[in-house]
Amino acid sequence: MPIAEELAKKQRQISIAEFFERNKQILGFDSLTRALITCVKEAVDNSLDACEEAGILPDIIVEIKQIDGDEYKISVEDNGPGIVKSQIPHVFGRLLYGSRFHSLKQSRGQQGIGISAAVLYSQLTTGKPAVITSKIGEGFPAHKIELIIDTKKNLPRIIKEEMVHWKKKSGTRIELFIKGKYVKNRKQSVYEYLRSTAIVNPHARVTFIEPDGNEIVFERVVDKLPEQPKEIKPHPYGIELGTLLKMLKETKAKKISTFLASEFSSVSLQKARQVVAKAGIDENKEPSKITLDEAKKILETFKKIKLMAPPTDCLSP
Ligand SMILES: Nc1ncnc2c1ncn2[C@@H]1O[C@H](COP(=O)(O)OP(=O)(O)OP(=O)(O)O)[C@@H](O)[C@H]1O
Numbered sequence: 347m348p349i350a351e352e353l354a355k356k357q358r359q360i361s362i363a364e365f366f367e368r369n370k371q372i373l374g375f376d377s378l379t380r381a382l383i384t385c386v387k388e389a390v391d392n393s394l395d396a397c398e399e400a401g402i403l404p405d406i407i408v409e410i411k412q413i414d415g416d417e418y419k420i421s422v423e424d425n426g427p428g429i430v431k432s433q434i435p436h437v438f439g440r441l442l443y444g445s446r447f448h449s450l451k452q453s454r455g456q457q458g459i460g461i462s463a464a465v466l467y468s469q470l471t472t473g474k475p476a477v478i479t480s481k482i483g484e485g486f487p488a489h490k491i492e493l494i495i496d497t498k499k500n501l502p503r504i505i506k507e508e509m510v511h512w513k514k515k516s517g518t519r520i521e522l523f524i525k526g527k528y529v530k531n532r533k534q535s536v537y538e539y540l541r542s543t544a545i546v547n548p549h550a551r552v553t554f555i556e557p558d559g560n561e562i563v564f565e566r567v568v569d570k571l572p573e574q575p576k577e578i579k580p581h582p583y584g585i586e587l588g589t590l591l592k593m594l595k596e597t598k599a600k601k602i603s604t605f606l607a608s609e610f611s612s613v614s615l616q617k618a619r620q621v622v623a624k625a626g627i628d629e630n631k632e633p634s635k636i637t638l639d640e641a642k643k644i645l646e647t648f649k650k651i652k653l654m655a656p657p658t659d660c661l662s663p
């Protein structure tokens with residue numbers, strides 16, 4: 347039997363969860379100190395994103411407890427919009443699952459890896475499930491779910507779920523048990539991370555309870571949410587050929603000229619017509635019929651004509 351056939355038996359897909367299990371450092375879990383900060387950061391980032399999306403002034407409580415030796419319990423609680431029950435397992439128990447990857451709006455989170463990576467790190471180092479409690483509004487029950495990630499399948503496995511009473515109007519709390527190291531008074535510490543987060547998010551109140559019981563409140567200094575960054579269409583100067591090809595396939599526009607004018611920023615219909623004419627393409631051609639060469643031509647032509655710079659209110663602070 348040819349060797350290639352022997353080898354073929356061993357060739358198979360590697361699950362992303364298994365991949366990250368072996369390459370923890372990629373995700374910021376390379377030392378015990380850093381792992382603790384990363385877990386807190388992923389949860390706090392999500393809380394800030396969720397509150398901003400919902401137009402709620404963030405009130406975030408972070409608590410770190412030493413269980414014993416290098417095992418810590420982290421808990422991060424927010425007053426955000428909450429997460430519907432059916433989504434909780436996917437959000438926390440699956441890598442690459444999130445709401446922002448396909449969004450054109452800037453936010454802290456993007457990949458749908460952040461919090462599930464923290465859950466994965468937690469289960470790898472202590473074997474304990476993550477505990478998530480969430481409530482989506484007044485009059486709704488709170489759901490408390492304990493879960494782990496099935497790394498072979500990259501799917502959540504629910505260990506326990508119950509309905510609980512939670513006084514909060516809405517919000518989410520995540521509790522993780524991890525191996526970590528808590529350091530005080532260092533440049534790289536949870537305290538410093540939360541302090542600087544509070545500075546760049548003056549609309550947030552962040553309460554931090556340290557392992558020794560010491561409580562610090564970083565009070566909010568403004569009562570107004572920052573302007574929401576706008577969803578922004580891509581600018582023709584910054585787009586990759588592959589992205590353009592994908593957009594050409596998916597667009598609802600009937601003509602290449604209207605496609606360019608409606609799906610890019612800083613391109614008027616007049617400019618779009620000018621570009622296709624220069625590229626030697628019929629302006630009425632269907633976007634899905636544009637060939638690879640024509641797509642390349644379009645990008646090259648864009649580089650040669652003058653366009654307005656993209657707007658800047660699409661960037662969050
Ligand atoms: N505290 C929360 N409140 C409401 N929704 C949340 C909360 N935490 C997570 N989510 C939802 O879960 C999704 C997945 O979170 P996750 O941290 O894994 O990815 P992300 O924030 O989209 O991207 P990144 O990998 O960059 O962190 C988010 O996109 C959001 O929709």
Ligand SMILES: [Mg+2]
Nearest residue numbers: 392455460461
């Ligand atoms: Mg995130």
